[in-house]
Amino acid sequence: MSNEALTRAAPPSRLRRILGFNPIYAVLVLLVILIALRNPAFLEPTGYMNFLKRVAPIAIAASGQLFVIVAGGFDLSMGAVVTFTVIGASMLIANNADAVYWVIPLLFAIGALVGLINGLVVVYLRVPSLIATLGMMITLGGATLFWSGGAPKGYLPDSFRFFGRYNVPNVPGIAILPISLIVLAGMVALLWWLLHHTNYGRLLLAIGDNPRAAQLAGIPVERVRILAFVISSLSAVTTGILVGGFSGVSPDAGAGYELQAITAAVLGGAQLLGGRGSIPATVAGGATLAAIFTLLNFLGLPNPVRSVVQGLILIGAVALAMYRRKRTGQ
Amino acid sequence: MTDMLAPAPVRGMLRFERIAPVLLVVAALLVYAAVAVSTRQPQYLTVDNFIQILARSIALGITAVGQTFVILLASIDLSVANLISAAAVLASVIMAGQPSMIVPAIAAVLVLGLVVGVVNGLVVARLGVNPLIATLGMAFIIQGCLSAFVNNFAGSVPEEFQAFAYGQVGPVPWSLVFLTALAVIAWFVLRFTKFGSDIYAVGGNPDAARVAGIKTWRVILAGHVICSLTAVIAGLYLASRLRSGAPWIGADGAYDLQSIAVTVIGGTVLSGGRGGIWGTMAGVLIFSLIDAIFNLTGLAAVVGVQGMLRGVIIVAAVAFYAVRSRKIVA
Numbered sequence: 001m002s003n004e005a006l007t008r009a010a011p012p013s014r015l016r017r018i019l020g021f022n023p024i025y026a027v028l029v030l031l032v033i034l035i036a037l038r039n040p041a042f043l044e045p046t047g048y049m050n051f052l053k054r055v056a057p058i059a060i061a062a063s064g065q066l067f068v069i070v071a072g073g074f075d076l077s078m079g080a081v082v083t084f085t086v087i088g089a090s091m092l093i094a095n096n097a098d099a100v101y102w103v104i105p106l107l108f109a110i111g112a113l114v115g116l117i118n119g120l121v122v123v124y125l126r127v128p129s130l131i132a133t134l135g136m137m138i139t140l141g142g143a144t145l146f147w148s149g150g151a152p153k154g155y156l157p158d159s160f161r162f163f164g165r166y167n168v169p170n171v172p173g174i175a176i177l178p179i180s181l182i183v184l185a186g187m188v189a190l191l192w193w194l195l196h197h198t199n200y201g202r203l204l205l206a207i208g209d210n211p212r213a214a215q216l217a218g219i220p221v222e223r224v225r226i227l228a229f230v231i232s233s234l235s236a237v238t239t240g241i242l243v244g245g246f247s248g249v250s251p252d253a254g255a256g257y258e259l260q261a262i263t264a265a266v267l268g269g270a271q272l273l274g275g276r277g278s279i280p281a282t283v284a285g286g287a288t289l290a291a292i293f294t295l296l297n298f299l300g301l302p303n304p305v306r307s308v309v310q311g312l313i314l315i316g317a318v319a320l321a322m323y324r325r326k327r328t329g330q
Numbered sequence: 331m332t333d334m335l336a337p338a339p340v341r342g343m344l345r346f347e348r349i350a351p352v353l354l355v356v357a358a359l360l361v362y363a364a365v366a367v368s369t370r371q372p373q374y375l376t377v378d379n380f381i382q383i384l385a386r387s388i389a390l391g392i393t394a395v396g397q398t399f400v401i402l403l404a405s406i407d408l409s410v411a412n413l414i415s416a417a418a419v420l421a422s423v424i425m426a427g428q429p430s431m432i433v434p435a436i437a438a439v440l441v442l443g444l445v446v447g448v449v450n451g452l453v454v455a456r457l458g459v460n461p462l463i464a465t466l467g468m469a470f471i472i473q474g475c476l477s478a479f480v481n482n483f484a485g486s487v488p489e490e491f492q493a494f495a496y497g498q499v500g501p502v503p504w505s506l507v508f509l510t511a512l513a514v515i516a517w518f519v520l521r522f523t524k525f526g527s528d529i530y531a532v533g534g535n536p537d538a539a540r541v542a543g544i545k546t547w548r549v550i551l552a553g554h555v556i557c558s559l560t561a562v563i564a565g566l567y568l569a570s571r572l573r574s575g576a577p578w579i580g581a582d583g584a585y586d587l588q589s590i591a592v593t594v595i596g597g598t599v600l601s602g603g604r605g606g607i608w609g610t611m612a613g614v615l616i617f618s619l620i621d622a623i624f625n626l627t628g629l630a631a632v633v634g635v636q637g638m639l640r641g642v643i644i645v646a647a648v649a650f651y652a653v654r655s656r657k658i659v660a
């Protein structure tokens with residue numbers, strides 16, 4: 001504890017922080033150019049809109065995950081919340097399209113409860129977030145299976161799938177505008193404002209940077225950290241609603257979202273164990289991840305390669321960040 | 331840290347962390363016995379049955395020995411599950427049913443473990459990459475390489491090698507003797523060798539250890555090599571037991587998260603420097619007993635319930651230790 005405080009005592013000077021350009025944007029632009037060269041149809045509105053549609057769920061999940069990461073934790077229960085949202089929606093709606101209007105608020109309420117439990121367990125029972133959210137992942141996964149009897153039935157009506165699936169046609173200039181993109185923009189704007197332009201965001205970053213100092217400074221550490229887990233779970237529910245629109249009802253609808261979200265945040269330069277992170281860069285990290293998968297698809301590379309590439313990128317991104325931090329002096 | 335290195339005084343023997351795993355094991359045993367009696371299945375209370383319960387968790391036990399080393403170093407290894415699959419497949423493909431190929435197969439598998447361990451260790455200790463990310467990336471890479479070559483049971487294990495999983499010394503399975511021996515060796519190394527005390531020193535306070543003249547990166551590297559070697563041995567055991575290797579056996583058993591969970595339940599703290607091998611073995615025993623209780627009560631047959639309770643139990647067991655600490659956990 002005390003050593004961490006010592007080694008983190010000297011923050012980068014303001015000048016260096018401004019000069020330190022986040023390389024993720026350059027990587028994203030490069031990848032988009034590569035995709036466009038490989039497949040010119042990507043530059044048509046339908047091409048890039050379909051790409052952005054794929055970015056939406058992962059970018060929203062990653063932005064929510066970032067709140068927990070900058071406070072120094074992890075949220076591994078995200079994928080389970082996404083799966084729960086998809087299967088729970090199909091169970092609750094039970095083929096009654098009108099039910100959507102109360103089902104969506106109910107899903108958000110359950111999501112908030114999941115985040116609240118995660119936060120309470122971490123803050124008051126002092127269970128490390130890795131274990132606490134892992135436990136939640138296993139418990140919620142089991143509960144979802146139990147509820148659906150192992151074989152999820154039913155389907156999601158169009159009124160629910162609207163958010164993930166529907167495009168507004170004939171928009172001047174861009175031909176189509178997916179609803180999921182509006183959800184993405186709204187969600188990202190809200191989370192960006194919350195993390196970078198409110199007192200709450202500043203407190204969260206302060207806690208992640210040095211929890212003991214934050215506590216001594218009188219920050220209500222407990223409340224601030226619990227709220228971060230709630231935000232993470234709520235964004236996982238939002239992701240789940242979009243995923244429900246893209247794909248069918250399946251017990252692995254949300255599999256891997258927690259790791260993709262962490263990867264995206266790390267690609268965006270978020271510092272694991274807290275104290276640093278940015279919403280725009282995290283969204284760019286999510287887009288980069290989606291762009292890499294798109295590119296591998298266009299190149300006709302099989303799924304195993306995708307897995308290897310994701311592993312290499314993950315390690316490479318953090319190694320590079322560590323190297324840069326050493327060079328710039330902490 | 332000092333009281334770890336000094337011969338433990340009597341007062342130390344009675345410290346909460348040391349007796350807590352015993353309390354948890356006793357509690358699990360009592361529940362098991364109560365369930366067996368109340369459901370009128372006294373035939374499950376025999377010594378033979380107890381040995382069988384233990385023998386079901388050999389692979390988890392072997393993996394958890396290695397995981398204890400890395401967690402004591404304040405590191406973690408998420409790549410063990412996929413490494414187990416890779417080792418099982420590699421062994422069974424090389425053996426291809428021929429007894430003469432047993433030795434080359436074991437050698438090849440150990441080399442695989444060595445290489446993965448060295449890479450994990452170097453990325454964590456030399457590049458300074460967060461161990462969670464480094465080993466998660468390694469997990470993706472191993473999974474990708476593996477599924478590029480095999481997608482079903484591959485190769486076969488000769489009868490002679492199946493003795494590893496099925497052979498018995500009197501009423502005790504060979505594999506259980508092996509696991510016990512492995513735990514004793516690990517205990518000896520941790521308790522009585524310089525390397526062992528270096529591990530506690532580096533895990534407890536890496537900066538102090540460095541100042542004290544310990545080559546910290548070498549200790550971390552060695553810890554990761556040990557962890558990967560135990561994982562490939564667990565892979566050999568599973569290949570012997572299933573008579574063939576398949577690319578999903580490690581992930582199916584969730585050996586990555588399970589080995590971390592049993593280590594933490596055994597009182598080894600995720601932040602490193604405190605804990606030990608017998609706590610981990612107690613954790614394995616607790617998990618086996620929980621599975622046995624699920625089987626006795628018939629809950630194992632109800633889809634989802636096992637997951638639900640298991641998640642709650644993991645969190646509750648960790649909270650049992652953690653709730654007493656004053657530290658702000660991540």
